[in-house]
Amino acid sequence: MEGKYMTFVMDPLLYPAVIKHGKQLDFHEFSDTAASKTFGYPAVCTGRFPGLSDKIHRLYQLLQGSTLNSLSHKMMENLQDVLQKDFLSVHAEGKECEWRQEDLYKFCERVMFEATFLTLYGRPPHTNIDAHLQRESWIEVLLNNFRKFDAMFPLLIAGIPIGLLGKTKSIREQIIRFFHPHRMAEWTSPSEFIQARLDLFEQYDTLKDLDKAAHHFAVLWASVGNTISAGFWCLYHLLSSPQAFSVVRDEIIGMFGDKEPESILSQDTLTQEQLEKLIYLESAINESLRLSSISMNIRVVQGDFCLHLNPHFSVCVRKGDIVALYPQSTHLDPDIYPNPQEYHFDRFVENGKLKTEFFKGNQKVRYYHMPFGSGATMCPGRFFAITELKKFLSITLLIYDMQLTAGQQHATMDKSRAGLGIMLPANQIFFRYRVKKNTIQRQRL
Numbered sequence: 016m017e018g019k020y021m022t023f024v025m026d027p028l029l030y031p032a033v034i035k036h037g038k039q040l041d042f043h044e045f046s047d048t049a050a051s052k053t054f055g056y057p058a059v060c061t062g063r064f065p066g067l068s069d070k071i072h073r074l075y076q077l078l079q080g081s082t083l084n085s086l087s088h089k090m091m092e093n094l095q096d097v098l099q100k101d102f103l104s105v106h107a108e109g110k111e112c113e114w115r116q117e118d119l120y121k122f123c124e125r126v127m128f129e130a131t132f133l134t135l136y137g138r139p140p141h142t143n144i145d146a147h148l149q150r151e152s153w154i155e156v157l158l159n160n161f162r163k164f165d166a167m168f169p170l171l172i173a174g175i176p177i178g179l180l181g182k183t184k185s186i187r188e189q190i191i192r193f194f195h196p197h198r199m200a201e202w203t204s205p206s207e208f209i210q211a212r213l214d215l216f217e218q219y220d221t222l223k224d225l226d227k228a229a230h231h232f233a234v235l236w237a238s239v240g241n242t243i244s245a246g247f248w249c250l251y252h253l254l255s256s257p258q259a260f261s262v263v264r265d266e267i268i269g270m271f272g273d274k275e276p277e278s279i280l281s282q283d284t285l286t287q288e289q290l291e292k293l294i295y296l297e298s299a300i301n302e303s304l305r306l307s308s309i310s311m312n313i314r315v316v317q318g319d320f321c322l323h324l325n326p327h328f329s330v331c332v333r334k335g336d337i338v339a340l341y342p343q344s345t346h347l348d349p350d351i352y353p354n355p356q357e358y359h360f361d362r363f364v365e366n367g368k369l370k371t372e373f374f375k376g377n378q379k380v381r382y383y384h385m386p387f388g389s390g391a392t393m394c395p396g397r398f399f400a401i402t403e404l405k406k407f408l409s410i411t412l413l414i415y416d417m418q419l420t421a422g423q424q425h426a427t428m429d430k431s432r433a434g435l436g437i438m439l440p441a442n443q444i445f446f447r448y449r450v451k452k453n454t455i456q457r458q459r460l
């Protein structure tokens with residue numbers, strides 16, 4: 016973006032005028048250039064790959080609608096597997112009533128990363144594991160590399176050449192090799208979305224195997240890059256607010272009636288319909304996203320024109336200029352959200368329903384909540400992301416007793432990736448947790 020004129024539109028009442036100019040204000044040009052350099056594949060919107068960009072975008076439908084049900088179902092199974100393997104094993108050793116203390120971000124990272132990976136990509140066979148992976152499991156190695164790459168992500172997106180970023184290039188190569196089509200062919204039960212992308216890439220001789228692998232890596236980043244930190248903020252805020260915690264937990268328990276806790280760990284719990292009824296949980300998630308998302312919606316001007324923002328106000332922009340929306344100014348606007356810096360878990364509930372009408376003065380604000388972007392370029396994974404977060408929070412609130420460790424500072428945001436999505440916490444936050452007693456007893460029966 017260096018050397019470009021940028022026009023920031025700060026008033027949310029003017030957003031619709033920008034969003035409706037999808038053709039003159041293009042998003043794909045910017046994202047294609049930035050993403051291809053960051054993840055290491057050749058830019059898609061060139062003559063070398065005719066139709067590929069459109070086809071990739073069409074496949075995003077497989078993250079929504081009817082396929083969302085199967086993704087959602089698999090996500091629950093994988094969350095249960097990951098939590099059982101990772102934490103309930105401790106209790107099999109007879110340490111059931113002991114509290115465990117852990118870094119809250121690391122907890123969210125480990126659980127969400129593995130469960131999301133397995134849900135989207137399927138499970139690699141053990142025979143695939145290299146000799147040096149015997150000490151650490153393949154998922155720990157992948158997560159470690161991912162974490163190192165992710166730390167450099169803001170610099171890469173800003174256009175810093177990867178060669179100047181220490182070992183980042185070789186780390187990216189390792190991750191990309193992990194997604195080599197020959198390896199992926201052996202993974203069992205990939206999602207329809209990933210399978211369709213595998214099939215699509217096979218139709219393009221101009222894509223090399225490692226280019227295809229780099230595309231799969233990009234989707235891994237998109238699917239967990241923001242979701243892990245979103246999970247952290249949701250859980251952190253709930254644990255910080257006893258009232259929010261108890262209302263949200265009671266709502267989840269209410270959904271299960273007087274079912275036994277072990278049904279939470281069985282396979283067919285929490286249908287999509289049930290999830291939609293958890294409005295306090297959804298409101299708490301929306302509120303955490305409102306506070307922690309600092310994204311920027313960037314559009315590149317396709318030709319000189321006058322952008323009419325309202326009947327009295329136009330801005331003339333030139334080809335190549337950037338027009339940017341900065342939704343954080345909306346998220347923290349005291350006219351729209353009174354006391355905007357405060358966490359109010361029920362801000363998005365009104366008359367027993369999810370609140371969808373917000374006003375600035377007496378004008379209705381259409382784009383009041385934008386963690387997932389806007390218009391045609393909105394995040395295609397948003398429904399899956401909310402489903403994942405609801406499932407993650409429901410299952411953890413139901414099976415664990417949890418408390419923040421006493422005497423800690425409040426969590427603050429690491430603003431180094433402002434503009435790129437959900438902020439990471441700047442400081443470590445510890446919590447303690449143990450499996451609820453009745454869950455363990457029933458599991459052993």
Ligand code: HEM
Nearest residue numbers: 237238241242245310386387388389392393394395396400
């Ligand atoms: C809380 C979690 C998430 C947040 C906050 C988030 C946010 C975003 C944002 C802001 C964009 C750019 C949209 C724009 O500028 O208009 C985006 C794009 C994208 N997201 Fe998400 N996302 C999340 C989770 C997911 C998940 C779980 C997936 C699943 C695969 C996903 C897949 C994608 C993809 C593929 C794109 C690129 C779309 C394109 O090229 O047009 N996201 N996301």
